[in-house]
Amino acid sequence: MRRLLKPMNYLPPVFGPEPEAEFKTKKQAIYPAITGLDVQNPWRLLRDSEVDALTPGQISELAERFDLTLDLVRDLSRELAATLHEGSLLGAVEVEKEKAAERGSKGLLEALERSKKVSDQLNKCGNALQPLGGEFTYGAQPASDLLEVKESQQVIQRLVNALVDDLSKLSSQDQPAFVFDATDLRKVSDRRRIGVVYDCCLTWRAAGKPVTYTTTPDGSKRSTRGGPLIEFVQTIVALNVTSPNFILSADTIQKDIEAFKKLPSDAE
Structure with a gap:
């Protein structure tokens, strides 16, 4: 008598024909x-x-x-x-591949939209920081701290912009991500x-x-x-x-x- 369903310890998911x-x-x-x-x-x-x-x-x-x-x-x-x-x-x-891919694409688009909003807020933060100066505290700690804040904003802005670009490129591909549940x-x-x-x-x-x-x-x-x-x-x-x-x-x-x-x- 041949088995219909063989036991198998769980392995990382791999796409392919259904095993049973x-x-x-x-x-x-x-x-x-x-x-x-x-x-x-x-x-x-x-x-x-x-x-x-x-x-x-x-x-x-x-x-x-x-x-x-x-x-x-x-x-x-x-x-x-x-x-x-x-x-x-x-x-x-x-979990069907097509449904998993559909939900994965939806998740990527959500991440892209959220990252764009973060980028927009960081840009506004940079605009608010841009006119600020430390002339009256030159050489003192506040002036140094303000400079570091501006540099941090610029670094984070570049990172988030890069994330937006990467997510945008990834989202344009065919079935780039899957939701495994x-x-x-x-x-x-x-x-x-x-x-x-x-x-x-x-x-x-x-x-x-x-x-x-x-x-x-x-x-x-x-x-x-x-x-x-x-x-x-x-x-x-x-x-x-x-x-x-x-x-x-x-x-x-x-x-x-x-x-x-x-x-x-x-x-x-």
């Missing part, structure tokens, strides 16, 4: 780790020393309950450990959940079982989702991969199953 098969698109993206996210489910993060997400007893129980071989469930336990590894790319946030944290997807569901689907299919679910009308506009695979995923999630234990909704699992079924065979 199920998230393949034509866009370019990076995956920086961003703190402060409101994670949907309380996933238990595993360290390098934890190679299994499930205990031996849980593995035996799952194999018997869902008619799976012990080897398949042991493999699943290791796959889940990789998916929930604290350094997994699943814990990172996708999520545009809208409210839209960040729960990738650990997707990884867990996909791991379960791979195990289920490796056992020769149909990757599907049942739909039962419940008298309302919506229908109740169920079936052995959904029950299997819910059992896995409630066992040891969330802390505190959490029951994943059948509707959410159903959507992830549909996404899994659309994957090309070479992505699994």
Whole structure:
């Protein structure tokens, strides 16, 4: 059973094709780790020393309950450990290159406008200092201090003017800077959940079982989702991969199953 999502310790962001098969698109993206996210489910993060997400007893129980071989469930336990590894790319946030570039350009333009205002204020400061003289205090400390103030203003003015020129040149280039964070944290997807569901689907299919679910009308506009695979995923999630234990909704699992079924065979 091949992994969909391999753990990877966080490295400095590098642009390129998305590294995970199920998230393949034509866009370019990076995956920086961003703190402060409101994670949907309380996933238990595993360290390098934890190679299994499930205990031996849980593995035996799952194999018997869902008619799976012990080897398949042991493999699943290791796959889940990789998916929930604290350094997994699943814990990172996708940042699209185009959006990052757009926000970077906006930040540069803001810096340019602010530097121009500083330059303008410094110029006014220089104009105010220019007529001042120390003739009546010649040779005394105040005259010397005034001269130093004027020289300081001129030095700072030159530095700020150079900054304005550099920012202006940089802003005119194509995608000169990027902002490496999520545009809208409210839209960040729960990738650990997707990884867990996909791991379960791979195990289920490796056992020769149909990757599907049942739909039962419940008298309302919506229908109740169920079936052995959904029950299997819910059992896995409630066992040891969330802390505190959490029951994943059948509707959410159903959507992830549909996404899994659309994957090309070479992505699994």
